[in-house]
Amino acid sequence: MTQAVLVTGGAGYIGAHACKALAKAGYLPVAYDDLSLGHAAHIKWGPHVQGDVRDRAALEAALRAHKAVAVIHFAALSAVGESMAEPARYYDTNVRGTMALLDAMVATGTPHLVFSSTAAVYGEPEKLPISEDAALAPVNVYGRTKLICERMAADYGVHGVKAVALRYFNASGADPDTEIGEKRAAETHLIPRAMMALQGYIHDFQVFGSDFPTPDGTAIRDYIHVTDLAEGHVLALRYLQNGGDPGAFNLGVGHGYSVLEILKAVAAASGREMPAPKGARRAGDPNMLVADPSRARTTLGFEPAHSDLKTIAETAWKWHRIAHPARNDSAPPG
Ligand SMILES: NC(=O)c1ccc[n+]([C@@H]2O[C@H](COP(=O)([O-])OP(=O)(O)OC[C@H]3O[C@@H](n4cnc5c(N)ncnc54)[C@H](O)[C@@H]3O)[C@@H](O)[C@H]2O)c1
Structure with a gap:
């Protein structure tokens, strides 16, 4: 049953x-x-x-x-x-x-x-x-x-x-069949915000902080x-x-990407130039958060299969093209 x-x-x-x-x-x-x-x-x-x-x-x-x-x-x-x-x-x-x-x-x-x-x-x-x-x-x-x-x-x-x-x-990312995805009235997450900026839905997209102690100065996440x-x-x-x-x-997957690396992947997935205006660092934003996922792997058998950056960005973009049809008429087709 x-x-x-x-x-x-x-x-x-x-x-x-x-x-x-x-x-x-x-x-x-x-x-x-x-x-x-x-x-x-x-x-x-x-x-x-x-x-x-x-x-x-x-x-x-x-x-x-x-x-x-x-x-x-x-x-x-x-x-x-x-x-x-x-x-x-x-x-x-x-x-x-x-x-x-x-x-x-x-x-x-x-x-x-x-x-x-x-x-x-x-x-x-x-x-x-x-x-x-x-x-x-x-x-x-x-x-x-x-x-x-x-x-x-x-x-x-x-x-x-x-x-x-x-x-x-x-x-991050969206259902590969595009049946569902990330859609919030007030969006705070990096990838959907970047894509909503490309689609003309938000006009205040910023990179929060460029003085983190990381190779390119932006925060790293898993x-x-x-x-x-x-x-x-x-x-x-x-x-x-x-x-x-x-x-x-x-x-998590056990390795991280910086904000700028994510924006590069968004640009590649959308075929568009992704602006990255610098904003102030947010209070309480850690420099780097990267998981050790070994317990989930060994105990639960957890093996991420879709979590490479290209798949994340491409599935998210495919979904965003449906969820947020372009409002930005001047944007070239992606
Ligand atoms: N998105 C992330 O990256 C992330 C990371 C870590 C943890 N989480 C956790 O994962 C969970 C889901 O996150 P998400 O990103 O899907 O959020 P989401 O906002 O998309 O989904 C939350 C859902 O809960 C419902 N909900 C909210 N308050 C409710 C209430 N009082 N009664 C009944 N339903 C209510 C909302 O309508 C919504 O459908 C949350 O508990 C969040 O803290 C999310």
Whole structure:
């Protein structure tokens, strides 16, 4: 019998890709999403339950109605700058939301949770690449909410919930079939912002900081293709269902690219010149974040297959051409 999995945030960027991967793996993804940031049109592989992740009764009802065997929890607020300006909203959605979900899982006897965590739980790392045993010292409210959720989920082990936290590095790219992709009303991520600038959707694109202690002076991040991330969730779910121990895993590729290297790949994928106006460095932006992904590789069998820079940029561009038809009439066709 097909096993249903409740996917909170299933209408969002990573959640929708995870729903596709779950369906491909034989599960029924039930997207639980209030559509505050996601898109109903991205729910294509199972039913949609419209609800707030802080609504414990609605979560319980959804878990029971679909006889869900597990939960993958993406629903959250995740913009770092916004989290510093509006901490209460972040604690409310991320921490209170996760607690409501854990309580609903306990009430319904749903045993397994895969939780969306982030490299932001490490803060400014002392050593690279970053292993899961590195110090957990987030430098922003967003990272702190995620770390609290990780610990809360682990503590709920006493109440019968087994949780795996997946600490993503930079999610990027889009579904190679172009069925879904990254689309936000207020975009903060580098690749979509660069592409939206090329398409004439934003006019304030900037490179934040050019005095980082890196070879070209711009910040270095580990970019992981969203299709690979999605697959990582299926592997983590199977791992829990096969009796794996709770814990945390980095999902990254193990090497990084600078902002300028990313913009070069965007230019190549789009066939356009990519302007890179210099802006000020943002507070709390680490110099370099690169994962040590060996634990996920050896324990979960995680092997990224789409995360080379060319595939990331090309799938993202293909998606952006559909999601954001050119507004910029003067741009040459790409
Ligand atoms: N994008 C990244 O690079 C990245 C990196 C690390 C971690 N993460 C984590 O991955 C998860 C998904 O990120 P994303 O980039 O897909 O974000 P997203 O904003 O595209 O998706 C979040 C989804 O959650 C839903 N949601 C928000 N608040 C809700 C609420 N109160 N009740 C119900 N649904 C609600 C939104 O409508 C949206 O569909 C988040 O938890 C984020 O913190 C993302």
